[in-house]
Structure formats: structure tokens, C-alpha cells
Amino acid sequence: MAFDKQVHYELAANSVIDGNQERAVELTQEALDNGITAKEFLDNGLISGMDVVGARFRDGDMFLPEVLLAARAMKAGMELLKPELSKTNAKSAGKVVIGTVNGDLHDVGKNIVIYMLEGAGFTVIDLGVNVAMETFISEVKQHKPDILGLSAFLTTTMPAMEKVIESLQENQLRKQVKIIVGGAPVTECFANEIGADAFAEDAGTAVIVCKKMTKNG
Amino acid sequence: MTSRDRVNTAIKGKQPDRVPVWCLLSLEHIINWGTNDGRIPKTIEDLVKAECNLARRYHFDGSLVYLPGNKSGTRVDSFIGKTLTETPQGDSSHIFETADPEAWQKNIQPYQPEDFYSSHLTREILGNDQHLGGWAADGYSRALQWFPSLEDALLAMIDDPPRFKALVEYFDEQSVAWARAQIELGQLESIQISSPYAGSSFMSVEMYMQFVLPSVRKLAQAIKPVGGAAYLHTCGSISDRLETMAETDIDGMECMDPPPLGNVSLKEAKKRVGSRIFLKGNIDSVNVLLQGEDETIDKTIRKTIAEGMPDGGYILSTACSVSPLVPPERVCRLWELADQFGQY
Numbered sequence: 001m002a003f004d005k006q007v008h009y010e011l012a013a014n015s016v017i018d019g020n021q022e023r024a025v026e027l028t029q030e031a032l033d034n035g036i037t038a039k040e041f042l043d044n045g046l047i048s049g050m051d052v053v054g055a056r057f058r059d060g061d062m063f064l065p066e067v068l069l070a071a072r073a074m075k076a077g078m079e080l081l082k083p084e085l086s087k088t089n090a091k092s093a094g095k096v097v098i099g100t101v102n103g104d105l106h107d108v109g110k111n112i113v114i115y116m117l118e119g120a121g122f123t124v125i126d127l128g129v130n131v132a133m134e135t136f137i138s139e140v141k142q143h144k145p146d147i148l149g150l151s152a153f154l155t156t157t158m159p160a161m162e163k164v165i166e167s168l169q170e171n172q173l174r175k176q177v178k179i180i181v182g183g184a185p186v187t188e189c190f191a192n193e194i195g196a197d198a199f200a201e202d203a204g205t206a207v208i209v210c211k212k213m214t215k216n217g
Numbered sequence: 218m219t220s221r222d223r224v225n226t227a228i229k230g231k232q233p234d235r236v237p238v239w240c241l242l243s244l245e246h247i248i249n250w251g252t253n254d255g256r257i258p259k260t261i262e263d264l265v266k267a268e269c270n271l272a273r274r275y276h277f278d279g280s281l282v283y284l285p286g287n288k289s290g291t292r293v294d295s296f297i298g299k300t301l302t303e304t305p306q307g308d309s310s311h312i313f314e315t316a317d318p319e320a321w322q323k324n325i326q327p328y329q330p331e332d333f334y335s336s337h338l339t340r341e342i343l344g345n346d347q348h349l350g351g352w353a354a355d356g357y358s359r360a361l362q363w364f365p366s367l368e369d370a371l372l373a374m375i376d377d378p379p380r381f382k383a384l385v386e387y388f389d390e391q392s393v394a395w396a397r398a399q400i401e402l403g404q405l406e407s408i409q410i411s412s413p414y415a416g417s418s419f420m421s422v423e424m425y426m427q428f429v430l431p432s433v434r435k436l437a438q439a440i441k442p443v444g445g446a447a448y449l450h451t452c453g454s455i456s457d458r459l460e461t462m463a464e465t466d467i468d469g470m471e472c473m474d475p476p477p478l479g480n481v482s483l484k485e486a487k488k489r490v491g492s493r494i495f496l497k498g499n500i501d502s503v504n505v506l507l508q509g510e511d512e513t514i515d516k517t518i519r520k521t522i523a524e525g526m527p528d529g530g531y532i533l534s535t536a537c538s539v540s541p542l543v544p545p546e547r548v549c550r551l552w553e554l555a556d557q558f559g560q561y
Contacts, residue, residue, distance in 0.1 A: 065371040
């Protein structure tokens with residue numbers, strides 16, 4: 001039976017949606033063996049599956065454990081693609097530096113955003129929790145990301161977001177990076193007030209917004 | 218009617234003389250506004266006094282003892298300091314694949330009356346007219362926290378459900394012993410079952426029924442025979458599982474976060490489960506009490522009273538805890554408006 005690319009992409013996407021790690025690896029290997037380029041398979045197979053996961057999660061049709069399984073399947077496939085991708089210098093969807101602001105130890109929401117962004121093909125540098133303002137600045141200088149993501153779960157730590165933005169301005173870095181903010185108490189109004197470029201109320205929306213900001217959406 | 222009678226009547230789903238008022242306070246709120254100097258309390262006595270100061274100031278009809286199981290003179294400053302400032306890290310020596318929860322069952326230690334000094338001190342300060350409660354996390358939540366990260370925990374739950382359930386059952390036993398001791402030895406009257414990872418952001422209703430419901434039910438069923446009431450505390454969006462939660466044999470439900478933090482309408486919740494369990498909460502501490510204008514605060518509280526009070530079984534409260542920076546005069550509006558508009 002002839003190898004059908006479209007069918008193979010669909011199977012790969014479904015393996016990610018189903019969180020079937022073994023199947024995702026198997027299909028990735030088969031794709032490479034049949035001459036599909038890593039970039040093509042990533043975009044049309046694995047990422048395509050993760051896009052569905054993102055949409056279903058946003059709509060409440062999929063839940064966190066299933067998203068984690070899907071992200072794990074996607075990452076397993078990605079491992080096989082990495083050597084090929086690095087050879088061809090395939091571009092990622094964009095580079096995102098992300099962290100929970102100073103004084104705040106919550107990371108569940110931020111981590112979900114990371115899984116979803118990685119699933120959508122973004123390169124993500126996770127700074128973790130309780131990230132000092134100076135660290136955000138130095139990491140932006142070092143990595144030159146397209147987007148900086150700031151997360152806060154507490155009303156008491158939300159003002160730290162504004163301080164990071166102010167500091168980026170003082171360091172002449174504000175124009176080179178888009179800023180997205182999020183977290184339970186954060187609202188669009190607050191995002192506008194502090195001068196962020198975007199706000200996302202959930203991880204699925206964060207991916208859509210990041211794609212728009214990098215013009216991949 | 219005393220405050221205690223008022224709360225106990227509402228807990229039974231009945232109609233007291235007026236809507237009772239009782240909020241859960243965040244630890245930072247207790248420190249910010251309950252102490253004289255805003256510093257972290259050094260001993261359990263200092264913490265209890267700070268909690269009681271606020272319970273009186275806010276005219277609460279009930280109080281939750283924040284650290285219910287502590288001996289006299291226990292230093293709490295280091296624990297509180299860590300809670301507020303350090304990253305909570307899981308112990309990476311917890312290896313799920315080799316864990317033997319069944320063997321651990323034998324190691325649950327019994328409690329002694331002196332372990333509950335902090336509960337007794339709270340009673341001594343607030344007197345017998347106040348309803349006092351404690352809290353216990355359900356076994357599911359404790360199992361999740363046992364893992365190095367939430368991600369590890371949720372993947373383990375999906376990868377190996379039988380072993381994960383055994384882990385939950387072990388923590389269930391611990392939680393049952395702890396909750397019963399608070400009632401029997403600490404002489405508290407209700408237990409808040411803390412179950413924060415069970416809303417629709419975390420899992421489907423089917424997953425809830427499989428992993429969380431048995432854990433909550435076991436705890437609720439163990440609390441009642443020793444004379445305590447059990448109520449469930451789950452944050453976030455839970456509108457799709459109100460009936461399922463009510464099936465856990467709880468007496469009541471707390472939080473019921475409204476949008477944007479959750480999706481619960483109190484009016485609808487009253488219709489759906491209000492005849493089976495008491496309800497507590499539904500006022501957004503952050504977006505209303507902290508960030509709202511005075512007019513919005515009063516309007517929201519009055520609307521909440523109007524929706525919650527019909528036929529009794531409602532306790533006026535913030536959804537989750539009163540957040541750290543909410544000014545005390547705003548918390549006081551709950552009692553002031555309940556007194557004015559919440560009389561039966």
C-alpha cells in the first residue's frame with residue numbers, strides 16, 4: 001500500500017490528541033523513513049494535533065491530565081525530529097521567555113501555558129517562579145525573545161508585572177519584546193493599565209495571542 | 218440566637234434568625250490586619266489571638282482555626298515564614314513506581330488531646346457562642362502534593378490508576394484520623410474538606426467521580442459519626458459538577474467562585490443542590506472586595522444575600538479566602554449588610 005502523507009499526518013495528529021506516546025514516536029519514525037521532512041511532519045502532524053488539543057482545552061472538552069498526556073506524546077515525537085530540525089535550521093513559531101513574578105510561587109497556570117506553547121511549536125524558556133525583576137531583564141537581553149510572558153496568581157504580586165515592564169523601558173528593551181500577562185486575578189483592564197501588549201485568560205487563548213503577536217496565527 | 222446556633226442552623230439547611238456571616242481568612246490577611254504590628258506571629262498563641270481579633274472585628278458567626286492541631290507554646294514563625302516566602306518543593310525521593318502505600322497504612326499515629334491546644338485556646342477566647350471549625354485536605358489532594366510536581370501527579374494518575382488510587386487511600390486514612398481528632402479531641406464542630414485541585418480546570422466530571430469523589434465521601438462519612446459537619450472547599454469552575462459534589466455525603470459546599478475566577482451562580486446552585494446541602498460563599502474577594510468600588514461591593518453583597526437566604530441553608534462568605542490586602546472595613550460590610558438585609 002502506498003504511503004499516504006495526508007493520512008499519516010492525520011494519524012500523527014490523532015496520536016497526540018489521544019496522548020499516545022508510543023504511537024506518536026512510531027508515526028514520527030515512519031514519516032522520516034518515508035522521506036517527509038521533519039518540519040513538514042511537525043507542522044502538519046504533531047503541531048496540528050496539539051492545535052486541536054489547545055482548542056478542546058479552551059472549550060472545556062479536554063482537561064489538564066489529557067493535555068499533559070498530549071504534550072508528552074508531542075515531545076516524544078519531537079525528540080526524533082530534533083536532529084533533522086537542527087540540520088535544516090527550521091524556524092520555531094517564536095521564542096517566549098516566561099516566568100511567575102517576584103514574590104509569587106504559583107506555577108500551575110504558567111506550566112500549562114508552557115505545554116501549550118511548546119505544543120504549538122514555540123521555543124519556551126521557563127524562568128520558574130518568584131522571578132526577580134532583574135532576572136527578567138537579563139534573560140530578555142540574553143535570549144532576545146519575541147514574547148515575554150508574566151504570570152501572577154496573587155493580587156499582592158500583580159504590581160511586580162508593572163515593575164518589570166517599567167524596567168524594560170528603562171533598559172531600552174521594551175520595543176524589542178511583546179509582553180503577555182495572565183493569572184487568576186489578572187484582567188484585560190489591568191493588562192492595559194500596566195502597558196502590556198496582551199492578556200490571556202487561559203492557556204489556549206495564550207497560544208492564539210502569541211501566534212498573532214508573532215504573526216503565525 | 219447565638220452565632221453558634223445561627224451557623225449550626227444554616228449548616229442543617231434550615232433558617233436561622235438571620236443569614237450567618239463567616240469567611241475563611243488567608244494567612245496573610247490574618248497577619249496584615251489581625252496582629253498589632255503586621256509581623257509574622259511567633260507562637261501558636263500569637264496566631265490564634267490574631268485570628269480571634271479579626272473574628273470579633275468582623276462580627277463573624279463562625280471561625281476556622283487556621284492551625285487547629287498545635288500544642289501550647291509551639292513556634293509557628295518559621296513555618297509561616299516558609300509558607301509565605303519559600304517555593305513549595307516536592308520531595309524528589311517520592312518515587313511513585315516503587316511506593317508501597319499499603320505498607321504505610323500501619324504507620325498512622327494516634328492523636329492526643331494536648332495536640333489540639335490551639336483549638337481549645339480559640340474556644341477560650343471566642344467563647345461558647347461561636348461556631349468553630351477546622352479543616353482537612355482530602356486524600357486525593359494530599360496524594361497530588363506528595364509528588365514533586367502537579368504534572369508528575371496528574372500523569373501518574375492517568376498512567377497507573379490502581380497504584381494512584383492506593384496512594385489516595387493511604388492519605389484518606391490519614392485525613393480521616395486527623396479530621397475525627399479535630400472533632401473529638403479539639404472539640405471543633407465542622408471540618409472544611411479542602412479539595413482545591415478538583416475543578417473543571419483540572420479534570421473532567423468523569424475523572425472527578427473516579428478519583429476525587431470516593432476520597433471526599435470517605436472523609437465526609439467519617440466526620441459525621443463523631444458529631445461534626447463536613448463541607449467541601451473547591452475553588453474555580455465547578456458548575457458542571459455541583460450535583461456530583463453533593464453526592465459525596467457532604468453537609469455543605471464552600472467557595473462557589475463566580476466569574477471570572479469560577480462559573481457558579483448562587484441562584485442556580487440554590488436551585489440545583491440547595492435543598493440537599495448548605496451553601497457558603499460566592500463573593501469574589503479579589504475582584505469585588507479588593508478591587509471593587511464601595512457601591513459595587515454593597516450591591517454584590519446585597520444581591521448575594523438575596524439569592525442565598527431564601528429557605529435558609531446559606532452562610533454569607535467570600536468564595537475563597539479573604540485575600541491579604543482587603544481592607545477590614547470592606548470585610549465588615551458583610552456583617553453590616555447581613556444585619557440590615559439578611560434578617561428572616
